[in-house]
Structure formats: structure tokens, C-alpha cells
Amino acid sequence: MAGKQAKVLTATQISTVLLHLGSTRHGVRDRVMFLLSAKAGLRAKEIACITWSMVLTATGEVGDMIHLEDKATKRASGRSIPMNRELRSALVELHARGIRSPDHPVIFSERGIGMTANTVVAWFSRLYDRLGFLGCSSHSGRRTFVTNAARKVGQAGGSLRDVQQLAGHRSLAMTARYIESDSDSQRRLVNLI
Structure with a gap:
């Protein structure tokens, strides 16, 4: 990778982020965003593009796998990722706040529309700046x-x-x-x- 790599987060930093996100205006959504990065390894583009159909079962419940479709990934390299328990719990909570159509983005702005990859990158940058985590970026998770x-x-x-x-x-x-x-x-x- 060219240039400096994003810093890897320590367990203490992860706990600090999660504690901080619990007090934000959109805490449930923000927690899911962070966990998609740190507990599923998703890129900013993947976080922006993930839809409910990629995490829900045929019966409309949050499943135990993330099925990233080609359209949501880099170089159309879709993949399935077993879901971390903490991430699944956060997704269940977010889903319970309002049933969305299967093709609605999981991560959305205040206006209810999906975010772009650049918006996700900026969100992580502001988060880490507020917490004083030097060298951290959307790629840190x-x-x-x-x-x-x-x-x-x-x-x-x-x-x-x-x-x-x-x-x-x-x-x-x-x-x-x-x-x-x-x-x-x-x-x-x-x-x-």
C-alpha cells in the first residue's frame, strides 16, 4: 500500500469508540457503522453500499451472515462473511427501529438516504479526530x-x-x-x- 497505513485499533480504543458512540445523536446507526468496519472488515465503499437484503434472512430477520453482493465490493468480488455476535446484535437493534425495504441501505443519512463511500470516510475521520486517535482512518477498523x-x-x-x-x-x-x-x-x- 502506498504511503502510511491506517493504524490498527487497540482493544481499549475499540471500547472507547463504542462508549463514545453510545452518546451520539445516531448512536445505533453509528455503532453499526463502526462494527461493520472493526468486526466484519468492510471497506468504506462496502459500508456505504450494504443493503438490508445482504444481512436479512428470507423471513426478514437479521441472519448470521453478511452476503456482500458484487455491486457493493471492490472489483465486483462479492463474498460472504460470518457475522460477529456484537455486530449482529447492533443490526437487530437498528432493524427494529424501522423496517426498511430489502434494497434500502443499512447505513443512511439523517435524510434517510444512503451515504457515499466518501461520506463514510469523512465520518470515520471526524470520529477519530474527536477521540484524538492519531493516524486512524476509515481503514483502521x-x-x-x-x-x-x-x-x-x-x-x-x-x-x-x-x-x-x-x-x-x-x-x-x-x-x-x-x-x-x-x-x-x-x-x-x-x-x-
Whole structure:
């Protein structure tokens, strides 16, 4: 990736963001926006383009998968992502606030219309500026998701190929660029050898 990469969020920073979003005017929507980034690894464009049909079951309930359609992804690379419990809970709460048509955007402005990718990027920029998180951007949640998934994939019995597919990357090399290294983990790993 050219230039500086967005910072990976710590667990404390994630908690701080979620606490802060609980006090915002559109707290439920804002929480879903943030969790789509940090707990599903979605890009700004994907957050802007996700519709209710991509998260609802055939019976109209929030499901346990996000089915990103090609039109919502980079390079028309649709994918399915198992839904994090915290994200699912936030989506259930948002959905309960007003039933929307299946093709209505999950993330919408005060006027009830969908946001653009640039609006999502600006929203994250303002959020991190307010909280004083230097070097964080709309991509921070995505990098956090990929880094955390890579660190825990072995516990789930998976491989980095699974992380690659969840992130929607075409190559494992791209996924590797998202993963932040950890010197403490490296020390523990070397001592296991």
C-alpha cells in the first residue's frame, strides 16, 4: 500500500469508540457503522453500499451472515462473511427501529438516504479526530479486523487463506500487508521453537 497505513485499533480504543458512540445523536446507526468496519472488515465503499437484503434472512430477520453482493465490493468480488455476535446484535437493534425495504441501505443519512463511500470516510475521520486517535482512518477498523483474525485464525482451526477470503483480497500477499506485527508475539514464538 502506498504511503502510511491506517493504524490498527487497540482493544481499549475499540471500547472507547463504542462508549463514545453510545452518546451520539445516531448512536445505533453509528455503532453499526463502526462494527461493520472493526468486526466484519468492510471497506468504506462496502459500508456505504450494504443493503438490508445482504444481512436479512428470507423471513426478514437479521441472519448470521453478511452476503456482500458484487455491486457493493471492490472489483465486483462479492463474498460472504460470518457475522460477529456484537455486530449482529447492533443490526437487530437498528432493524427494529424501522423496517426498511430489502434494497434500502443499512447505513443512511439523517435524510434517510444512503451515504457515499466518501461520506463514510469523512465520518470515520471526524470520529477519530474527536477521540484524538492519531493516524486512524476509515481503514483502521478493516486493518484491525484483518490483524485480529490473523492472530486468532489458528485457534479457530483455520489458515491465513480464510483471513484472505474474509477480507476479500485477491492475494495472500495483500492480506499480509494488512497484518500488523507484534514484537511480544515474535519473542514468544521464537521461544516455542
